[in-house]
Amino acid sequence: MGKPTGFLEFERKNNSTRSPLERIKDFSEFHPQLSKEDREQQGARCMNCGVPFCQSGMMLESGFTGCPLHNLIPEWNDEIYSHNWENALSRLLKTNNFPEFTGRVCPALCEAACTCGLDSDPVTIRENELAIIENGYKQGYIKPRIPKVRTDKRVAVIGSGPAGLTVADMLNQRGHNVTVYEKEDRVGGLLMYGIPNMKLDKKIVNRKARLMAHEGIRFIVNTDVGRDVSVQELMDNYDAIVLCCGAKQPRTLNVSGMDANGVYFAVDFLTSVTKSLLNSNLQDKKCVSASGKNVVVVGGGDTGNDCVGTCIRQGCNSVVQLEMMEPLPKTRSKNNPWPQWPKVLKTDYGQEEAIAVFGKDPRVYCTTVKNIIADESNNIKQIVTVELKWERNPETGRFSPVEIEGSEKVLDCDLLLIAAGFTGCEEYVSQEFEVETTERNCIKTGKGSYKTENPKVFAAGDARKGQSLVVWAIAEGRECAKEVDRFLMGYSNMI
């Protein structure tokens, strides 16, 4: 364990944060890490509580609590407190293929379940994880692990997001011959084109992809499976195929004017900005720009927040974020006790930046878009919003939004970004592979299994689960890889 009395002696100390007005001048990460000594002290706060809910990863009531990867959190906290950083790394990598990603972008389900958090501040688990892996790179502990023995089995992974990368990593380490197909020009899925650079620097994604290529994984980019390469060709050439294509089909708005110039889906917008940043440091002017524009983001969630942060960096004139739901409470409600995930209002980095620049929170609740107004050249100029109230249907018991008559308002808007969620996979992939989909338009697999009804086709990550989190994509990828290995070898020694 960490220091037995550490949680009484030391307060939680987070990585520092560049101020909002400073960090909006660039697209760089903005959380410089604590010194090693401070970090070891944070490890000391872990209290070896006997039942480490942090690593439990289980359903509790209607929500999930703890780390889905069952990361060995108390062990590595103890190792860093005891200055054994290399041991900490080895324990961390036992359960997590990509702590350099989760350490940056995971919402830290573990911390919400940390016993220290019951009546004080939880241990800085996510930042400790990040410090361990980054120290590993710095000290040269991370080296290519080239498998000594290869099987004769060939596996194709479709999609290079965290699920596809995990499947590829696991099966490559087992000795199988893995090829990853990616339709984008760079590897990483939403880690590359989705999550903005200030949250996850793309150098970090490239660093890991390079290492994996060195270890023997073949990456083929700019190749859309089902269009550029036929499914039959893959079926003929591989012993197993794993669909990790994500669930990026965006939910649209049922309003007129969606075809106006200046209306974009959030991921298309974010992708264009990251591409321009990586290709030309934003000099090629090829991205969608919010510069000087009045921006409205539809969707109050994390993707919407990423759009707010990006628009502010581009120098927008104003930004409003519309949310259909009511705001969450500021503190846990009685029916949402620890260690459940806290359903409370958080002000994320983009919203903090909007407050710093424009003096107010960009979020407007219980409001949606009713109509889009474009000029004679079909350029968006304004939107009509309407307020909503949530009414319970006495028959189904479910709440649904009802427009409040007369609450319409007109907002100036030159750029409308739709971050209203996702509706599953792109259909052509499931159609081409002739695999069934669920009612949520995700790829259907057997119960508790990653196998589709096509005997050598498997699925993992968002493509199977629906739009979720990086940590879940990794968890799915690990379990799926074991099943693929059993399928290929008749048994699996992967743990």
Ligand SMILES: Cc1cc2nc3c(=O)[nH]c(=O)nc-3n(C[C@H](O)[C@H](O)[C@H](O)COP(=O)(O)OP(=O)(O)OC[C@H]3O[C@@H](n4cnc5c(N)ncnc54)[C@H](O)[C@@H]3O)c2cc1C
């Ligand atoms: C804007 C945004 C921000 C997010 N921020 C966070 C965050 O901060 N923290 C967090 O935990 N989660 C976050 N998420 C969610 C997280 O990124 C996803 O849950 C995760 O990336 C899913 O991984 P995946 O591998 O299943 O799919 P994806 O990451 O979507 O990758 C799928 C890949 O498959 C490729 N592909 C699809 N079809 C084909 C084909 N036919 N041929 C070849 N390639 C194909 C796609 O191009 C893509 O690269 C965010 C999501 C979005 C949209």
Ligand code: SF4
């Ligand atoms: S992966 Fe996420 S939930 Fe798991 S230990 Fe790391 S930060 Fe916590």
